[in-house]
Amino acid sequence: MARSALKFKLLLKKDMKLPDLIRIFPVPEYIEPPVLGLDISDRSIKYAELALRDNHLELKEFGSRIIPEGLIKSGEIINKSALMEYLKVNLNEFSGRGISLSLPEEKVFVNLVTLPLMPETSIHEALELQLEEHIPLAAADAVFDFELVPSSTDSKDHLDVILVALPKKLVEDYSDVVKAVGLRPYVFEMETEALIRSILPKDEEETVMIMDFGRTRTSFAIVSGGMIRFTSTVSMAGEALDAALAKIFNVDLFSAERFKKERGFVRTKENQEVFDALLPVISAVKEEILRHLMYWKDHSEHAHNSKAEISKLYLCGGESNLAGLSEYLSYDLKLPVRAANPWVNITSFEKYIPAINAKESLSYATALGLALRSSKFL
Template sequence: MASSEFVGLDIGTSTFKGIQVKGKTLTAYYQAAAPGVSLLSENPNDLKQISDSLRKFFDDAKFRTRNVVTSVPESQVFTRVINLPQMGEAEIASSVKNEAPQYVPMPLEQAVLDYEILGPSETQSGSVDVLLVAVPKALTQKYLQLLQGAGLTPLSLETETIALSRSVVGDSSQPVMVASIGATTTDISIFSGGALRFTRSIATGGKSLERALAQTFNLEMGQAAEYIRTYGLEGKLEGKVMGAIKPVFDIIVEELKRSQAFFTSRSRRPISRLVLVGGTANLPGVLVYLAQALGVEVARGNPWETAISIPGNFPREYLEEFASSFAVAAGLALKEI
């Protein structure tokens, strides 16, 4: 299995992204508009539409393989870092099984449960941090059917946060916060000591900004999206666009502040920087706005700087423009299978 080729596939609400690497060198990439149908829909026709669109995506992309590693939406996954007394691996495995029911908000027989030992705790001396992940079995089955219906062979499913740890976090010894602002959700995670230490997801994303602007000025959603891409959080156009979307964007800012304060109070280590990924990372003025609000360095996540090299015959300017959008797919492509 170690030699299997595969594509890191990010199935977003607005766009599909695919990345293929050899070692840590980019060999293929593609992105295209998604049908705009929620992956969480229970309507068989909606899911067939996504499968058909994925099949076309791979037909157009011309990847060398239809093996895929893909991610499940962070908002639908239960992820928590728990503290356990220092003990051997066998004892940790037993403790996780015993402790899981009090942390996982669903019957364990309905979930796929996994865990990873992160190492000595950064928030509680004399204990070990363990990452606990629970995914509803119904969700994994839906993904498998969706992918197989598109003629794809899924090799692995994992969370977007774990993928981002490979592509944009790097090997910083200082705590780093990552905000993935997607179309419908914002996923916040904090990494320290080379491991995930905190994660949460909120139901506010790029579409919320578009709705706010569309309702304020009676625009079509497409028009609103174009205005936001053009003016964002800058004061141009008499500050009208910024004024309309700021109250919604500040919901994301407040969650970032709360996450920052919680981690810092527990670990006694300040967040060194914020890495922004997702389509909203390219919003004009967003880096300055967040830096002023949080008091830390803010940068767009760029897998081409952190993890993957671009060959000379690839369009670097295009890939740099969409670097933060490709971050999840890049992290999935770097998974060791």
């Protein structure tokens, strides 16, 4: 069944939370190989592959590459030919491999849409007819899909669906780039869906917030009952922390980043100057969290089958390793804040200890979620 404006096919599975936005070249599940999870951001590439050994999952391979500045900006490919050349050199070893690729969170639109009762097979067409009412894209310029929200006692006379959409050109650009370097895109999906798959326990039914604190951007997501209800992205991120330290201590950005990792965001007499330098950026991030908490509190009653109170905040992304960050946020937000565990749905550490340490794992959460996407592991 065609499920996108690009006429690529989707394979829908009953145990999936959010259907994949694009399912390219579907193959029978019994011959479906494990895929390489590929997480491409503005300034880095991270990849991971899992393997099933002795009835448990293990990390088969992983790695990262630094992307030169100017090839991708805010998730949008701005120098397609240069990016292709870069990937040909840096991902040549994976030529011919099947991949699961994340699409940039900055460009994703997520919306709750209410529809009259109708067969599920008619929902896609109904959404296409009214797409511009819910997102700033025409149907012809969008790739979109939906997840049906389970009905509750107050929604027996209508349907609630989570609409997810991306610009068609953006999806085509990423598809063109990875195929041009010899990779076989098996599935594309939004970053948040991959994150949920890796860091949220399968039995997590509470309403939670996820903050992916990266180098060039910070993304927020609210998940209720295992379903994505809200996403947002801001540019305030790790680079701003480095810039603040570089300015105060008159050092280059490389030295500032090292200083940040060594000293952290800990308020002590010896570290007061570093703490004060980082505080404006961290405070701005905290204010974004507060804004989203208030938004959810005001709108959760309209999001059926959801809980009004956010029970906890999960931190992931490389910058979430900043010492003192979780304690500061928890104290100011009056909310439990915990470092995410990207291995929670992969291994219990009883049979296998991954080669990536706990801190480094936080920056691989999306890639691991993409790798876990293989139907052999779901």
